Amino acid sequence: MxxxxxxxxxxxxxxxxxxxxxxxxxxxxxxxxxxxxxxxxxxxxxxxxxxxxxxxxxxxxxxxxxxxxxxxxxxxxxxxxxxxxxxxxxxxxxxxxxxxxxxxxxxxxxxxxxxxxxxxxxxxxxxxxxxxxxxxxxxxxxxxxxxxxxxxxxxxxxxxxxxxxxxxxxxxxxxxxxxxxxxxxxxxxxxxxxxxxxxxxxxxxxxxxVATAALARADIRQRAIAVDEDRRTELLKHLLKAAGDDRALVFVATQYATEHVADKLTRGGFPAVPFHGDMSQGARVAALDDFKAGRVRVLVATDMAARGLHIDALPLVVNYDLPRSTDDYTHRIGRTGRAGGQGDAISFVTATNEAHFRLIEKRQAQRLVRETVAGFEPAQSPPERDRGAGTGLDPNGGVKGHRKSKKDKLREAAAAAATETTPEPAAKAARPSPARSSPESPAPESGPASRRSGPPTRRAR
Incomplete structure (x- = not known):
């Protein structure tokens, strides 16, 4: 066509x-x-x-x-x-x-x-x-x-x-x-x-x-590297050294972690900048411009950077911290392998997040071989209760199944409210009050228009 x-x-x-x-x-x-x-x-x-x-x-x-x-x-x-x-x-x-x-x-x-x-x-x-x-x-x-x-x-x-x-x-x-x-x-x-x-x-x-499954993307090579949690930064430096001059987008869970990891990388000889929602617009633009122009090699970001950013010829995405949801995993790794290019998406899998990564694999209908890097072999093992997570032995996948998150409850309540056609009886009308979204989620834009009666909404990013 x-x-x-x-x-x-x-x-x-x-x-x-x-x-x-x-x-x-x-x-x-x-x-x-x-x-x-x-x-x-x-x-x-x-x-x-x-x-x-x-x-x-x-x-x-x-x-x-x-x-x-x-x-x-x-x-x-x-x-x-x-x-x-x-x-x-x-x-x-x-x-x-x-x-x-x-x-x-x-x-x-x-x-x-x-x-x-x-x-x-x-x-x-x-x-x-x-x-x-x-x-x-x-x-x-x-x-x-x-x-x-x-x-x-x-x-x-x-x-x-x-x-x-x-x-x-x-x-x-x-x-x-x-x-x-x-x-x-x-x-x-x-x-x-x-x-x-x-x-x-x-x-x-x-x-x-159109087919959306991440595993259907031949242009992204997904890898899972087993490592102890306290050795992730050193392993990241090792991978960056092996990658030569290639740029890398590194995802972490919190705003503090963007600053902390970026500082450690810069002091280790790998120029890096943080990127998160509490930065001013000017600082965010400057960080992206420096990264796109190659003036810094590493952008350390929260999930704010998982959506909407197009960076030409980005060869490497690293999940230093795993995303909370499967959807965020798809968006994160989608920053590489764009416009016909090739890219690597590496996830650090630790003893404590093994069960969560297996859930991500299960939702993605795939299973990645756990690699190890010489000199960084993990000494810790997943807890006994998590070893069957995501394999069919544990129907809850080890995470999010024991107890629904606040975000999931809010989404389910919204879906139920959208489909209601008749008022509920008074006994069923009570619902839990909405809670704030996870601070690790990309924050929405808003302004004074959002200040009104009712549950509080998150501030702009």
């Missing part, structure tokens, strides 16, 4: 050719046709598969088909969970629009920075807005933009956006949008509870699903 056969305008075909795009990826071939027809879509495909381009091209084609108006009404709206993804999506749209006749105005807005420059940029309107939910609502309240003429809504990283941390903001945004409209949900992973919530956003949608 070619881009021509998808029904794109000639000027968009020229823009694609100028950027070196010759053939659509599977997700682009599956999604672009129905989106150009105005259908609602549920797009699910692995990281690095070209999902952004799959919706960016139809958005610009719709702009080409319209007539210039002043002020410009917002006709395309893309909601994303993080600042970094907002910048990336905005850049993709601007690069394409640069090749088009006329001047499509693409506005990118997010929290964590002053709102005044964004309000100034929105004077005269915008054709397409890429936004995080909290800042979008702030701008609406300041009368900087209106959403009553939005024709296409895209929720990128929809699984994160539809999670409980964004529920209030999304409900407010939805109330401001016109009906009917086209809605497109895009994600690499879509757990069942979130998929239930997604059904409330879509009308007769096309299910554009």
């Amino acid at each position: 070619s881009f021509e056969s998808l029904g794109l305008a000639p000027v968009l075909l020229q823009a694609l050719a100028a950027q070196g795009h010759t053939q659509p990826t599977p997700v682009q071939a599956a999604a672009m046709g129905p989106m150009l027809q105005g259908r609602d879509l549920l797009v699910q495909a692995r990281t690095g598969s070209g999902k952004t381009l799959a919706y960016a091209l139809p958005l610009l084609q719709r702009w080409l088909a319209g007539k210039p108006r002043a002020p410009r009404p917002v006709e395309g709206l893309v909601l994303v969970p993080t600042r970094e993804l907002a910048l990336q999506v905005g850049q993709t749209l601007r690069d394409l629009a640069h090749e088009l006749p006329g001047l499509a105005k693409i506005a990118v807005v997010f929290g964590g920075v002053s709102i005044n420059p964004q309000m100034m940029a929105l004077r005269g309107g915008a054709d397409v807005v890429v936004a995080t939910p909290g800042r979008l609502l702030d701008l609406v309240r300041h009368n900087a933009l209106q959403l009553g003429q939005v024709r296409t809504l895209v929720l990128d990283e929809a699984d994160r956006l539809l999670a409980l941390g964004f529920a209030d903001e999304l409900a407010e945004v939805r109330a401001l949008l016109p009906a009917p409209r086209q809605t497109v949900l895009v994600s690499a992973t879509l757990p069942a509870p979130v998929r239930t919530l997604a059904d409330g956003w879509l009308v007769d949608p096309v299910d554009a699903k």
